[in-house]
Amino acid sequence: MGLLESTIAKVEPQSDEYRQRATAHILNLAIPRWSLGRVFDLAVDLCGITRSMAPPVARKHIVVMSGDHGIVSAGVSEQPQAVTRLVTENFTQGKGSICILAEHAGADLTIVDMGINGDVRHLTDSGKVLDKKVANGTASFTQGPAMTRAQATAAVEAGIEIAEKLAVETDVFGMGEMGIGNTSSSSAIVAVMAGIEDISTVVDRGAGLPLEKLQVKIDAIKSGIELNRPDPDDALDVLGKVGGFEIGGLAGLILGAAAHRKPVVIDGFITTAAALIAHGLCPDAAGYMIQSHGSMERGHPHMLKLLDKKPLFYLDLRLGEGTGAALAMNLIDAAVKVMTRMATFEESNITEEGL
Amino acid sequence: MGLLESTIAKVEPQSDEYRQRATAHILNLAIPRWSLGRVFDLAVDLCGITRSMAPPVARKHIVVMSGDHGIVSAGVSEQPQAVTRLVTENFTQGKGSICILAEHAGADLTIVDMGINGDVRHLTDSGKVLDKKVANGTASFTQGPAMTRAQATAAVEAGIEIAEKLAVETDVFGMGEMGIGNTSSSSAIVAVMAGIEDISTVVDRGAGLPLEKLQVKIDAIKSGIELNRPDPDDALDVLGKVGGFEIGGLAGLILGAAAHRKPVVIDGFITTAAALIAHGLCPDAAGYMIQSHGSMERGHPHMLKLLDKKPLFYLDLRLGEGTGAALAMNLIDAAVKVMTRMATFEESNITEEGL
Numbered sequence: 231m232g233l234l235e236s237t238i239a240k241v242e243p244q245s246d247e248y249r250q251r252a253t254a255h256i257l258n259l260a261i262p263r264w265s266l267g268r269v270f271d272l273a274v275d276l277c278g279i280t281r282s283m284a285p286p287v288a289r290k291h292i293v294v295m296s297g298d299h300g301i302v303s304a305g306v307s308e309q310p311q312a313v314t315r316l317v318t319e320n321f322t323q324g325k326g327s328i329c330i331l332a333e334h335a336g337a338d339l340t341i342v343d344m345g346i347n348g349d350v351r352h353l354t355d356s357g358k359v360l361d362k363k364v365a366n367g368t369a370s371f372t373q374g375p376a377m378t379r380a381q382a383t384a385a386v387e388a389g390i391e392i393a394e395k396l397a398v399e400t401d402v403f404g405m406g407e408m409g410i411g412n413t414s415s416s417s418a419i420v421a422v423m424a425g426i427e428d429i430s431t432v433v434d435r436g437a438g439l440p441l442e443k444l445q446v447k448i449d450a451i452k453s454g455i456e457l458n459r460p461d462p463d464d465a466l467d468v469l470g471k472v473g474g475f476e477i478g479g480l481a482g483l484i485l486g487a488a489a490h491r492k493p494v495v496i497d498g499f500i501t502t503a504a505a506l507i508a509h510g511l512c513p514d515a516a517g518y519m520i521q522s523h524g525s526m527e528r529g530h531p532h533m534l535k536l537l538d539k540k541p542l543f544y545l546d547l548r549l550g551e552g553t554g555a556a557l558a559m560n561l562i563d564a565a566v567k568v569m570t571r572m573a574t575f576e577e578s579n580i581t582e583e584g585l
Numbered sequence: 586m587g588l589l590e591s592t593i594a595k596v597e598p599q600s601d602e603y604r605q606r607a608t609a610h611i612l613n614l615a616i617p618r619w620s621l622g623r624v625f626d627l628a629v630d631l632c633g634i635t636r637s638m639a640p641p642v643a644r645k646h647i648v649v650m651s652g653d654h655g656i657v658s659a660g661v662s663e664q665p666q667a668v669t670r671l672v673t674e675n676f677t678q679g680k681g682s683i684c685i686l687a688e689h690a691g692a693d694l695t696i697v698d699m700g701i702n703g704d705v706r707h708l709t710d711s712g713k714v715l716d717k718k719v720a721n722g723t724a725s726f727t728q729g730p731a732m733t734r735a736q737a738t739a740a741v742e743a744g745i746e747i748a749e750k751l752a753v754e755t756d757v758f759g760m761g762e763m764g765i766g767n768t769s770s771s772s773a774i775v776a777v778m779a780g781i782e783d784i785s786t787v788v789d790r791g792a793g794l795p796l797e798k799l800q801v802k803i804d805a806i807k808s809g810i811e812l813n814r815p816d817p818d819d820a821l822d823v824l825g826k827v828g829g830f831e832i833g834g835l836a837g838l839i840l841g842a843a844a845h846r847k848p849v850v851i852d853g854f855i856t857t858a859a860a861l862i863a864h865g866l867c868p869d870a871a872g873y874m875i876q877s878h879g880s881m882e883r884g885h886p887h888m889l890k891l892l893d894k895k896p897l898f899y900l901d902l903r904l905g906e907g908t909g910a911a912l913a914m915n916l917i918d919a920a921v922k923v924m925t926r927m928a929t930f931e932e933s934n935i936t937e938e939g940l
Contacts, residue, residue: 263793266908269902269912325933331919546622549621563689568685580675
């Protein structure tokens, strides 16, 4: 049994017992019933995930994975592919948006080369970027599969390895990505997995594609799906045929986090595509996902429906890098504090009848 | 000229110059255009409010005001009036929800007796609660005005005095309230100021009024408005006839914060009613308000429309006390960090054409 299968075998659903205990505790707090709403929902999730009434959340770690996409050659992005490498380099210099917001969140940051099309050995050799490169970018899925099935497995297992390595020092995982063209792969993944016929309903402008070029992107994704015919019931097939290396790595990170009973905070459109792959491989993994924000991309609600997730907030973010996941960390801390520190009716001068 | 008039005279609109400078800076950041969405909108507001490209936000102070409401005698609440005093006492013992979330936000907390119906001198004498009591609760506005016009002015001026006192040590104000029955006053205020005929569209269940008693609340508010006929163009008249002492105090806090060019974070339904009063007294004060969350109360969207505000998040909160304002503080810090620390195109290896 390979690492992927053994990891999936370790993933159990959230603990119903701890969800029930957490719910009972919250209902016994000396305030109007469930009056902190989704903060309490989040607290119940954290208890169910960690099997604890005082979920540990202090040690946060955001993993940002970079990878390139062959479909860029079809004109789906205004940015040249080299931007994936350049922005990843910026991450190592503390310049990326996620560097600022990870520090703000009190989160450690690991940058991973899952498949940048270019040489970043100066960064991996110095330890600033983790080397999990599967290949120098995917092939364009308009002309054949983006990657082989073996590469898809390798990408997911690389993500699992990272989660395994970090799990001993991490309470909460966060996810981010960088990859020019990766909204195209993400749109293809949701189209296939949700069985959406009209591709245009899940394709959007990514980092700022001009409206007049949107049809090019729609056509490229449509033809790629028709050519490759990914099997929606086989998530590795979907990942391999229309996905990306960083998407596979992030799916693996989720599985590894779930196997270790750690919450993993999903960011926006691309990380949610990775969540769809993880969910396809292991439905119980969804219980470990915390959806930070709702993306501006029109395909995102379709993804959330498949995962049965509701974002914590909508801030019109469309930057990626894990910025939304970083912004959610503060709410996770708040959820644990209200769970563990608020007074119950017994501890208070307020009676339940009085509220 | 009294304190109210002199304070209103000091309030200027947000600075257009700083809004424009902030916008230009954000458009020059080496990321896709405006890709942190509402976090950037918030940054522009903070710059326009503080007249600074690096808005000071470190020193946060949440002011929670308590007051009682005579309309409780009409059966509009399940909670007895004594709960206002009991919960206010809990605040001084660190037990209130806002105590936990203010600490989480790194915010100082001031508790104010604006009009608790009962003796809290043991708390005001020891300095744990600020004594600004106008009276022992309002009269029921089903039988006449809730307070005199002089009391309404006194309540607002008390809030101004608190803002004046705290302004030297505060960068960001937050607002909270406690007052059994104060959703009824808040519904009445929005009904009057928005000219809403069908009162039922702005009346909801507050802290958990059973559905079968909602009609009692609707009828009480409706008859109170018909009896008092508050003038929507005279905010002091509205406050006096159907408002509450803590609502008046909070309106004053907003005016004082605005006069000192400090942002003030609005919480939920009741604090937004106070914002309507402040806006009615001084339309430019709205520029200093930051709307934290969208309340569960059905009247809240009507208020936000009058103020032209969009909440930062919706978390199904209905606790009050300033809990939503506290949760927004982290986003304010984040907005300033991205404003001041992200790399511009000049500082980056990315060209604008490359993005």
